[in-house]
Amino acid sequence: MWEGGFEPFGADYANAESAGVFLRFPGQWVDGLMTEGGFYNVHRWYQAGTGRYGRVDPLGLVDAALYGGGNFEGQVTQLFGFAEMNPITFFDPLGQYTLGPTANPASANLDKFLKCLEKCIGHSFQVNSTSDGQHAGPDHSAGEAADIQPKSTGVPSKKVFCCAAQCHAGRCLDERFKPGGKFSRGPHYHVEISTPNRAKRNDCEPCKVLGPGGRCR
Amino acid sequence: MTSLVRKIMVLWVIGMSLVILDCSNLRGADARAPCDVRLPCSLKEALVARYIGYRLVTLNDLVADQRSFWRLDFPNGCPGIAEIDLDGNGWVDIGLNLLLPSRQRDQNIFVLALRMGAQWELVQVTEDRGGPVAVLWADKSVRYESHEGESLIFPNGAFVLAGYGSWSRAYGFVDSELRFVQLTD
Numbered sequence: 001m002w003e004g005g006f007e008p009f010g011a012d013y014a015n016a017e018s019a020g021v022f023l024r025f026p027g028q029w030v031d032g033l034m035t036e037g038g039f040y041n042v043h044r045w046y047q048a049g050t051g052r053y054g055r056v057d058p059l060g061l062v063d064a065a066l067y068g069g070g071n072f073e074g075q076v077t078q079l080f081g082f083a084e085m086n087p088i089t090f091f092d093p094l095g096q097y098t099l100g101p102t103a104n105p106a107s108a109n110l111d112k113f114l115k116c117l118e119k120c121i122g123h124s125f126q127v128n129s130t131s132d133g134q135h136a137g138p139d140h141s142a143g144e145a146a147d148i149q150p151k152s153t154g155v156p157s158k159k160v161f162c163c164a165a166q167c168h169a170g171r172c173l174d175e176r177f178k179p180g181g182k183f184s185r186g187p188h189y190h191v192e193i194s195t196p197n198r199a200k201r202n203d204c205e206p207c208k209v210l211g212p213g214g215r216c217r
Numbered sequence: 218m219t220s221l222v223r224k225i226m227v228l229w230v231i232g233m234s235l236v237i238l239d240c241s242n243l244r245g246a247d248a249r250a251p252c253d254v255r256l257p258c259s260l261k262e263a264l265v266a267r268y269i270g271y272r273l274v275t276l277n278d279l280v281a282d283q284r285s286f287w288r289l290d291f292p293n294g295c296p297g298i299a300e301i302d303l304d305g306n307g308w309v310d311i312g313l314n315l316l317l318p319s320r321q322r323d324q325n326i327f328v329l330a331l332r333m334g335a336q337w338e339l340v341q342v343t344e345d346r347g348g349p350v351a352v353l354w355a356d357k358s359v360r361y362e363s364h365e366g367e368s369l370i371f372p373n374g375a376f377v378l379a380g381y382g383s384w385s386r387a388y389g390f391v392d393s394e395l396r397f398v399q400l401t402d
Binding site for chain 2: 100101102103104128129132133134135136137140147149173175182183184185186187188190201
């Protein structure tokens with residue numbers, strides 16, 4: 001029987017591959033025939049030794065600039081980083097948006113929507129919750145809604161909701177600044193891909209002003 | 218008196234002292250850490266019998282952002298326990314936010330301990346459905362507005378259960394019925 005383990009950023013210290021253990025972090029796998037010297041993660045290859053990807057985040061420099069805090073070195077390293085550089089707490093199944101530590105993976109339709117949303121916004125975000133947690137609406141339990149938290153407070157809600165509409169969201173709610181801040185700590189947006197008779201409040205905005213390539217500004 | 222009898226008496230006194238210390242009331246816990254509370258004996262016995270292995274949620278169960286949010290609002294509070302006379306019967310009730318640690322995924326439930334004199338009625342209000350680890354506090358507001366814009370009045374205040382960055386609920390009594398308002402979803 002193979003006995004071994006992995007370091008916090010995924011390095012294998014007990015020859016797992018030869019024992020037939022190919023899975024790595026969520027969304028990653030290793031295969032000697034199909035490799036760039038790292039673990040395959042759909043969009044990018046991950047190198048456990050450095051805790052970084054071999055290619056930049058496909059969402060581009062914008063996200064890295066937000067994280068780097070104006071420090072160019074920080075921007076570059078974050079472009080290649082994995083799961084907020086904190087793999088013990090966060091997951092990064094596809095090399096793009098991150099799942100919160102206790103969030104269920106998104107359903108196929110929701111995942112497609114979230115990728116579209118992230119691409120349109122141009123900033124990555126954390127998904128705090130999908131079908132898990134004490135939600136009231138049927139959308140969460142059906143796996144058709146997510147609570148997302150942009151990684152920068154500088155992302156205007158108008159842009160998020162414009163993008164959500166462009167990605168065919170059914171409904172959006174801004175749950176950042178609800179009166180009585182204690183109730184809504186952890187600023188976030190609720191987005192969902194269906195509207196089963198619950199469109200009473202909907203912050204999704206049709207895109208009126210389009211930037212280059214037809215994107216929301 | 219033989220030394221054996223003397224030893225037995227000493228052990229008995231120590232044992233009784235521990236029982237008394239372990240089962241005082243919540244208000245005696247001011248000088249200790251926020252989650253180092255001593256529940257009333259009868260409540261503790263009922264909890265231990267029904268929720269084997271569970272413990273109160275503490276600050277250590279929250280991730281860094283969540284701990285910051287909690288400390289901002291409740292510098293001396295414990296996210297696992299809160300007190301308020303929820304049903305208005307003159308006895309302070311206790312809300313318990315419990316966690317069953319597990320290798321796979323911790324189980325997080327909310328239990329309401331309603332007091333009537335020396336008796337406690339335990340009501341498990343939520344079942345575990347994953348998501349952010351919940352925090353719990355007592356809130357003395359009367360009017361609560363749901364995320365859909367509807368309002369509900371809890372004359373005696375409410376227990377608020379929240380998963381930071383996602384959902385929050387207020388639980389209270391309307392007449393003699395326990396109800397909740399989904400504050401964020």
